[in-house]
Amino acid sequence: MKSVLVGFMGAGKSTAARTLGEGAADVDAVIEARVGRSVQEIFEQDGEAAFRELEEQATLELLADHAIHTVALGGGALGSSRVREALKEVRVIWLDVEVDLAWERIGAGKDSARPLARDPQAFERLHSERRPDYEALADVIVPASRVENFSEVIASLEGLGAKEAQVLWATTASGDYPVYIGRGLVSERGFWPANIPGRRVVISDYNAGRHYGEAFEPTFAGIRVMPGEQSKTLAHAEIVWTEMVRHGVTRTDVVAAIGGGVVGDLAGFCAATYQRGMRYVQVPTTLVAQVDSAYGGKTGVDLSEAKNYVGAFHQPVAVIADTATLETLPAEELAAGYAEVVKTGLLAGGALWDLISGGAAPNDPRVIAGCALTKLRVVAEDEQDLGLRQTLNLGHTVGHAIETATGYARYRHGEAVGLGLLAALRLSGADSLRDEVAGLMGEAGLPLTLDPSLDVDQVIFATARDKKRVGEGPVPFVLCPAPGRAQFGQYVPPAELRAAVKELFG
Numbered sequence: 001m002k003s004v005l006v007g008f009m010g011a012g013k014s015t016a017a018r019t020l021g022e023g024a025a026d027v028d029a030v031i032e033a034r035v036g037r038s039v040q041e042i043f044e045q046d047g048e049a050a051f052r053e054l055e056e057q058a059t060l061e062l063l064a065d066h067a068i069h070t071v072a073l074g075g076g077a078l079g080s081s082r083v084r085e086a087l088k089e090v091r092v093i094w095l096d097v098e099v100d101l102a103w104e105r106i107g108a109g110k111d112s113a114r115p116l117a118r119d120p121q122a123f124e125r126l127h128s129e130r131r132p133d134y135e136a137l138a139d140v141i142v143p144a145s146r147v148e149n150f151s152e153v154i155a156s157l158e159g160l161g162a163k164e165a166q167v168l169w170a171t172t173a174s175g176d177y178p179v180y181i182g183r184g185l186v187s188e189r190g191f192w193p194a195n196i197p198g199r200r201v202v203i204s205d206y207n208a209g210r211h212y213g214e215a216f217e218p219t220f221a222g223i224r225v226m227p228g229e230q231s232k233t234l235a236h237a238e239i240v241w242t243e244m245v246r247h248g249v250t251r252t253d254v255v256a257a258i259g260g261g262v263v264g265d266l267a268g269f270c271a272a273t274y275q276r277g278m279r280y281v282q283v284p285t286t287l288v289a290q291v292d293s294a295y296g297g298k299t300g301v302d303l304s305e306a307k308n309y310v311g312a313f314h315q316p317v318a319v320i321a322d323t324a325t326l327e328t329l330p331a332e333e334l335a336a337g338y339a340e341v342v343k344t345g346l347l348a349g350g351a352l353w354d355l356i357s358g359g360a361a362p363n364d365p366r367v368i369a370g371c372a373l374t375k376l377r378v379v380a381e382d383e384q385d386l387g388l389r390q391t392l393n394l395g396h397t398v399g400h401a402i403e404t405a406t407g408y409a410r411y412r413h414g415e416a417v418g419l420g421l422l423a424a425l426r427l428s429g430a431d432s433l434r435d436e437v438a439g440l441m442g443e444a445g446l447p448l449t450l451d452p453s454l455d456v457d458q459v460i461f462a463t464a465r466d467k468k469r470v471g472e473g474p475v476p477f478v479l480c481p482a483p484g485r486a487q488f489g490q491y492v493p494p495a496e497l498r499a500a501v502k503e504l505f506g
């Protein structure tokens with residue numbers, strides 16, 4: 001399977017190709033060897049048009065060469081329609097570099113040898129112009145920080161068709177892993193990454209397990225819990241640990257968590273703690289899990305007093321999201337997941353918010369991949385929830401309080417988050433955005449008002465237990481005055497909180 005590396009100047013395409021050794025070619029290096037001059041010299045002596053012609057010719061030749069498995073393209077190669085056409089047949093790997101890092105890496109500045117890297121404003125403009133092209137073409141998106149040991153990235157793609165899945169590369173301080181998003185990956189062909197060895201221990205619930213529990217053969221052990229939030233407890237973790245001991249599971253085995261957020265959080269927690277930690281793969285089968293909970297390594301269980309109070313940060317070794325599994329998901333569960341979709345769109349702003357607010361279906365693969373990418377970028381910056389990651393809690397302060405106050409039984413997690421989002425937008429003073437979000441949620445079938453049997457005080461009391469609270473201080477909120485502009489650590493006057501919660505009773 002031929003792979004092509006694309007990305008802006010300074011993304012590290014040549015470095016990545018070099019780490020792959022024989023069979024990998026760098027277009028710029030091939031041109032320089034042929035012409036006997038550096039790219040800069042060709043640019044300056046013959047002009048950009050002449051260079052682009054050489055670039056197109058060399059690129060097409062290398063793409064057709066069977067001895068070459070990976071081709072690193074020049075930064076401007078996508079300007080050629082013939083090259084873009086040829087990329088339809090191969091796997092396109094985008095090395096995504098932030099503009100500041102690109103500037104620094106190539107030693108840009110007014111004396112730079114690269115003509116396109118002398119003026120910072122023009123450089124930034126070019127970077128933002130090219131980004132959407134790379135994103136649209138990419139089958140695999142890898143942060144540019146991950147160019148060393150690139151063979152690990154390539155190994156994770158073994159056995160996968162060029163256009164079979166969108167693959168995102170997650171980077172965190174404690175580990176990297178691939179995220180595969182594709183239709184039928186699990187349900188039709190039980191795809192399992194070739195570079196993840198070990199006996200597979202499938203942990204699932206009776207619903208997801210009935211449909212997909214047998215997808216990965218051979219399976220060493222299968223453990224199922226009752227569906228629903230009530231299974232996310234220490235008592236259920238003990239049941240799972242005990243079953244693992246009975247099956248003779250060891251820490252060299254690997255857990256496959258097949259199901260929604262409940263299974264992912266519980267199985268991830270069991271994997272984090274069983275024999276002090278073993279590997280696990282998230283196989284999310286609900287919308288909540290495919291757009292949110294499967295990524296980022298937060299695992300844990302609820303206490304009856306407060307949600308997600310006991311747990312561990314433990315990153316999966318891979319995530320395999322099969323969008324076809326959403327077809328067996330009940331409509332109310334799909335709606336519940338839509339609240340997390342809207343939340344992520346509000347955090348991302350830009351193209352993702354345009355797609356979601358424009359009415360894209362909740363299970364649109366572009367929406368799922370866009371939400372996953374948004375979350376992965378946040379977690380890459382702040383794995384331990386010390387700053388930016390707290391923005392992911394938008395809508396969750398009141399949402400978790402609703403869940404706790406109703407004993408985790410009355411509302412689905414997503415439904416509670418949807419109501420929490422409405423409260424958070426009111427507290428943000430984003431009144432028209434709140435109306436827009438209520439419109440989207442209403443159309444998706446999400447509740448817009450709280451059960452009248454519930455009491456305002458119960459909800460307010462439960463917000464005080466929010467995990468983001470520091471000591472005796474007030475509970476910090478995430479506010480979002482406009483899409484793409486969420487702020488964490490915001491304090492709100494108690495009277496405003498009461499009014500925003502009261503309003504939820506209609």
Ligand SMILES: NC(=O)c1ccc[n+]([C@@H]2O[C@H](COP(=O)([O-])OP(=O)(O)OC[C@H]3O[C@@H](n4cnc5c(N)ncnc54)[C@H](O)[C@@H]3O)[C@@H](O)[C@H]2O)c1
Nearest residue numbers: 207208227228260261262285286288293298325328329413
């Ligand atoms: N770890 C995180 O970062 C994170 C983020 C967001 C949410 N969460 C957690 O996720 C949980 C909610 O997850 P959820 O909404 O996926 O709920 P869930 O796991 O309870 O799944 C919802 C229901 O759908 C069923 N189901 C799952 N997949 C199915 C399929 N493909 N076909 C048919 N039925 C299927 C389940 O059995 C269950 O009855 C909450 O506990 C929440 O705290 C965690």
